Amino acid sequence: MRKLALILVCISLLTTGCWDYQEVDRLATVLALGIDRIPGSKNVLLTVQIGKPEGKGSSKQIGGQGGEKSYIIMNSEGKSLSEAILSIGKQSTRRVVLSHCKTAVLGRDLAEMGIGEILDDLKRARESRRTNWILTTDKTAKEIIEKDISLEQLPGRGLDHILQNFKKAGRVVPMNFNDFFARLNGESHVSFTPLAQLEDIDKQVTNQLEKVVGRSLDTEEKPKTLTIGKTAVFKNLRMVGVLNEDDTRAHKWLVDSPKGSSITLAYAPQAQTNGDKGDIMFEIEDGQTTITPHISEEGITMNIECTTKVLIHELGATGVNVLDPKVVAQLELQTAEAMKLQLEHTINTAQKELKSDCVGFAENLHNYYPLEWKQIKDNWDDVFPTVDYQIFCKVKILSSGTISNPTLRSEPE
Amino acid sequence: MRLFRSRKRKKAPKPELSQPLAAETDAKQENPPLNNSLAENLNTLQTMFANCTDFTYRELKIGLELVPVLLLYVNGITDEQTVNQNILKSLVNIRCSNLEISRSNNLEMIKNEFLEIGNITEISTIGEVTDAILTGSVVLLLEGTARALQIGTKGFVGRPISESVTEGVVRGPREGFTESLRTNTALLRRKIKTPNLKLEKFVLGRVTKTEVNIAYIEGISNTKVVDEVKKRISLIDVDSVLESAYIEEMIEDEAFTLFPQIDHSERPDKVAAGILQGQVAIFTDGTPFVLIVPTMMIQFLQSSEDYYDRSIYATSVRLVRFFFLNLALLLPALYIAITTFHRELLPTPLLISITAAREGAPFPTVIEVLMMEVTFEALREAGIRLPKPVGQAVSIVGGLVIGDAAVQASMVSPITVIIVALTGISSFGIPSYSFALAIRVLRFGMILLASTLGLYGILLGLLVMQAHLVSLRSFGVPFFAPLAPFNLRDAKDLVMRFPWWAMGERPRLIAKNNNNNTQRQKFFLKPAPPDENEQ
Numbered sequence: 001m002r003k004l005a006l007i008l009v010c011i012s013l014l015t016t017g018c019w020d021y022q023e024v025d026r027l028a029t030v031l032a033l034g035i036d037r038i039p040g041s042k043n044v045l046l047t048v049q050i051g052k053p054e055g056k057g058s059s060k061q062i063g064g065q066g067g068e069k070s071y072i073i074m075n076s077e078g079k080s081l082s083e084a085i086l087s088i089g090k091q092s093t094r095r096v097v098l099s100h101c102k103t104a105v106l107g108r109d110l111a112e113m114g115i116g117e118i119l120d121d122l123k124r125a126r127e128s129r130r131t132n133w134i135l136t137t138d139k140t141a142k143e144i145i146e147k148d149i150s151l152e153q154l155p156g157r158g159l160d161h162i163l164q165n166f167k168k169a170g171r172v173v174p175m176n177f178n179d180f181f182a183r184l185n186g187e188s189h190v191s192f193t194p195l196a197q198l199e200d201i202d203k204q205v206t207n208q209l210e211k212v213v214g215r216s217l218d219t220e221e222k223p224k225t226l227t228i229g230k231t232a233v234f235k236n237l238r239m240v241g242v243l244n245e246d247d248t249r250a251h252k253w254l255v256d257s258p259k260g261s262s263i264t265l266a267y268a269p270q271a272q273t274n275g276d277k278g279d280i281m282f283e284i285e286d287g288q289t290t291i292t293p294h295i296s297e298e299g300i301t302m303n304i305e306c307t308t309k310v311l312i313h314e315l316g317a318t319g320v321n322v323l324d325p326k327v328v329a330q331l332e333l334q335t336a337e338a339m340k341l342q343l344e345h346t347i348n349t350a351q352k353e354l355k356s357d358c359v360g361f362a363e364n365l366h367n368y369y370p371l372e373w374k375q376i377k378d379n380w381d382d383v384f385p386t387v388d389y390q391i392f393c394k395v396k397i398l399s400s401g402t403i404s405n406p407t408l409r410s411e412p413e
Numbered sequence: 414m415r416l417f418r419s420r421k422r423k424k425a426p427k428p429e430l431s432q433p434l435a436a437e438t439d440a441k442q443e444n445p446p447l448n449n450s451l452a453e454n455l456n457t458l459q460t461m462f463a464n465c466t467d468f469t470y471r472e473l474k475i476g477l478e479l480v481p482v483l484l485l486y487v488n489g490i491t492d493e494q495t496v497n498q499n500i501l502k503s504l505v506n507i508r509c510s511n512l513e514i515s516r517s518n519n520l521e522m523i524k525n526e527f528l529e530i531g532n533i534t535e536i537s538t539i540g541e542v543t544d545a546i547l548t549g550s551v552v553l554l555l556e557g558t559a560r561a562l563q564i565g566t567k568g569f570v571g572r573p574i575s576e577s578v579t580e581g582v583v584r585g586p587r588e589g590f591t592e593s594l595r596t597n598t599a600l601l602r603r604k605i606k607t608p609n610l611k612l613e614k615f616v617l618g619r620v621t622k623t624e625v626n627i628a629y630i631e632g633i634s635n636t637k638v639v640d641e642v643k644k645r646i647s648l649i650d651v652d653s654v655l656e657s658a659y660i661e662e663m664i665e666d667e668a669f670t671l672f673p674q675i676d677h678s679e680r681p682d683k684v685a686a687g688i689l690q691g692q693v694a695i696f697t698d699g700t701p702f703v704l705i706v707p708t709m710m711i712q713f714l715q716s717s718e719d720y721y722d723r724s725i726y727a728t729s730v731r732l733v734r735f736f737f738l739n740l741a742l743l744l745p746a747l748y749i750a751i752t753t754f755h756r757e758l759l760p761t762p763l764l765i766s767i768t769a770a771r772e773g774a775p776f777p778t779v780i781e782v783l784m785m786e787v788t789f790e791a792l793r794e795a796g797i798r799l800p801k802p803v804g805q806a807v808s809i810v811g812g813l814v815i816g817d818a819a820v821q822a823s824m825v826s827p828i829t830v831i832i833v834a835l836t837g838i839s840s841f842g843i844p845s846y847s848f849a850l851a852i853r854v855l856r857f858g859m860i861l862l863a864s865t866l867g868l869y870g871i872l873l874g875l876l877v878m879q880a881h882l883v884s885l886r887s888f889g890v891p892f893f894a895p896l897a898p899f900n901l902r903d904a905k906d907l908v909m910r911f912p913w914w915a916m917g918e919r920p921r922l923i924a925k926n927n928n929n930n931t932q933r934q935k936f937f938l939k940p941a942p943p944d945e946n947e948q
Contacts (some may be wrong), residue, residue, distance in 0.1 A: 013873060014866075016866075016869070017865065017866030017867060017869050017870055018750075018754040018755070018866060018867025018868065018869055018870075020754060021753050021754060021867075022753060022754075022756075023752075023753060023771065023777060023778060024752050024753070024756060024764065024767055024768045024771055024778075025768055025771040025772055025773075025774065027756065027768065029756075029761065029764060029765060029768070031761065051761065051764075051765040051768075052765075053765050053766070053768035053769035053772055054769045070765075097756065099756060099757040100756070100757070100761045100764060102761075127757075153762075154761065154762070154765075156761075157761055157762070
């Protein structure tokens with residue numbers, strides 16, 4: 001009996017274990033993957049960025065600086081995402097592993113055609129994590145994946161870093177698979193992701209400078225830069241539109257929190273105070289947005305309360321005595337008004353343009369009025385654009401950020 | 414563990430040693446008393462010590478009547494100067510005295526009036542005579558007396574007291590034990606000056622007749638432990654004891670384990686500290702290593718210097734030691750498990766640089782690590798055993814081969830070299846050599862487990878090891894105490910080393926004796942500036 005027990009214990013402990021033994025030099029580590037689809041075609045076009053191990057002896061160089069790049073790009077095609085991943089095996093001598101892939105980029109065409117199958121594949125893939133980032137792009141995912149990010153040896157990690165930074169301070173709400181799915185499966189079936197774009201920032205700057213200088217600037221042609229500043233909105237697994245940068249910022253105040261964001265106030269001096277026009281930038285130190293729905297006979301009203309604590313980050317206007325409590329109180333009111341306008345604009349965009357509830361009204365209704373929600377639920381798409389809302393913004397300036405009044409008045413011309 | 418216990422019990426106890434050992438057949442003969450006749454006695458002893466060149470005897474005629482006297486000793490283990498100055502000279506000086514053969518108290522007279530030696534006992538059998546001669550005494554036989562005098566003249570030229578080699582300290586006493594038992598007990602006695610420090614004598618080894626002393630402080634040590642030590646030692650019946658390890662292996666609680674359950678030291682201060690907290694020390698003649706029982710595992714990770722450095726520093730050093738203990742045991746195994754099974758645990762850049770380092774490596778990671786580990790063990794062995802000049806050459810060549818050539822030749826990846834080197838360094842962080850040996854062996858087991866079962870295997874190995882550790886006992890004290898069973902009061906000398914003014918109690922599990930008083934010193938000894946009112 002004891003012998004049997006011993007044997008059973010040994011079998012149960014030793015015949016199990018980790019099974020996926022694989023030497024690291026037999027693996028191709030995917031850092032980021034991009035998924036595209038051509039309208040009209042059924043096939044998925046996959047672009048993967050694979051970290052390239054530099055062999056011994058080769059000097060490490062920062063990617064794109066004349067040396068070899070420290071990653072390679074592989075492409076494949078397949079009827080589904082998993083088939084496309086498998087068919088990379090046709091060209092790769094090493095097993096493709098996704099466990100280090102932190103970011104998935106969806107091409108615009110794919111996003112507009114519907115992402116149901118792709119999401120299912122990503123959800124099932126054992127190596128892909130629920131905490132991975134999801135990004136959408138306004139053109140093709142391939143371009144984003146192939147794009148070098150300056151200062152980063154591995155652009156895939158660069159994307160990860162950008163989105164990580166958004167978590168602490170930023171204007172865009174970064175989205176991981178988990179949150180994305182949760183929102184898609186939520187009451188409104190509306191979700192969103194940050195939108196990655198390739199912008200020719202260099203050229204924009206050069207053009208503007210050229211206009212002023214009146215001659216062509218002697219600068220090198222630079223490649224486009226990857227920027228993430230807008231938000232793509234998904235409704236029922238399809239991308240329905242894009243929030244521009246200002247709306248994206250206010251959107252973050254609504255669905256996440258204003259903390260870490262910033263507001264710019266276009267300051268215009270009132271008659272009795274003399275000073276110049278200018279922009280005042282506030283850094284939002286802390287803040288909170290609560291949305292409280294009210295259902296009355298007139299209809300649904302959303303009370304949006306946004307309280308923020310801000311610091312003066314930059315004082316563009318002159319003649320503003322930020323050490324004067326009265327002035328500060330005035331500024332607080334003006335800033336609150338500016339915030340309110342911005343929030344209104346964003347909610348309007350969602351209601352009128354996108355017609356999708358990316359601001360979280362449905363969740364709040366469901367939480368506060370579960371019984372009523374059941375009735376509205378089915379025609380929420382029609383109800384949402386008509387929902388009334390009231391915005392109450394409260395701004396508290398914590399500190400002037402200075403110990404003396406810094407702004408000198410500019411001499412009248 | 415019950416599974417295994419039943420198997421162990423089935424073994425029938427071996428029958429008593431029926432035949433005497435070959436070497437002791439002569440000695441075992443019945444112990445005849447001494448003869449009246451000097452010539453007869455000499456004859457007997459000469460046949461016994463036939464072919465023993467170091468056996469020396471000297472015949473003298475002393476007194477007015479020229480009474481024949483015989484001095485017997487073994488050359489080399491007696492103090493030649495004492496023999497000449499204090500014995501021969503005094504005997505020769507008995508000219509004027511009227512020593513007569515017929516008188517029966519001649520021996521007493523010599524003993525009481527002439528010999529200028531402190532340690533003299535009377536003996537009366539051949540066996541006692543041989544024992545006395547062999548332990549370095551001079552034996553004096555007198556014509557017409559069936560008794561003899563054993564004159565203590567032990568004088569062996571031993572190693573002087575020198576600095577302990579295996580347990581060096583920066584701060585603390587430098588002296589170390591020597592091979593001579595008496596010197597060692599003297600070193601202890603110099604530290605603990607109380608008649609309660611008991612030194613009990615045992616003679617072990619039928620052939621070697623090695624003297625073994627157990628030392629403990631009456632009233633501090635646990636009498637049960639002392640009795641158990643005495644019992645276990647008295648059961649030892651072997652032909653030889655050449656090192657304390659002989660005793661250690663015969664008195665430990667669990668024979669089949671990698672872990673040493675008895676600590677040993679060659680530092681008198683460490684032994685004294687052990688005795689003062691209630692442990693029992695076992696001194697063995699012929700070796701500087703003194704056993705200390707009962708031992709808890711944590712002692713293998715403590716160094717005597719912990720108690721001489723500032724307590725905060727000692728605590729942090731201990732933390733480093735625990736960390737390195739884990740590294741020494743697990744680092745190669747973790748490396749294998751993580752790189753071959755659980756790549757997800759690595760940061761991406763590290764994964765890519767490990768991949769780059771392994772690019773073109775011909776062997777699997779396990780083989781690589783095993784190769785390097787075995788090479789390292791060989792180098793270490795060479796460093797210890799080989800004569801010093803050669804050892805240095807070996808370590809230079811080995812260092813070059815391991816560190817550079819193997820990587821240059823693409824035999825192993827540089828990361829493996831780093832891992833093995835780090836493991837090697839970590840294993841030197843364990844103060845106890847014998848405990849580090851156990852870790853060394855277990856490391857290989859962990860490597861195999863990691864290479865077949867991944868992290869799961871490592872956890873399995875740790876689990877079994879932990880279960881085994883807590884099941885061990887050393888003279889009735891749980892080996893893993895005071896961690897398991899946990900004892901908060903003993904924990905003041907566990908990971909933390911409390912300052913001396915806070916160490917009010919001896920470890921309860923060791924020093925708990927009949928009166929249950931484990932107080933070591935006055936409580937509340939924390940130094941503070943004097944009260945202002947008193948000034």
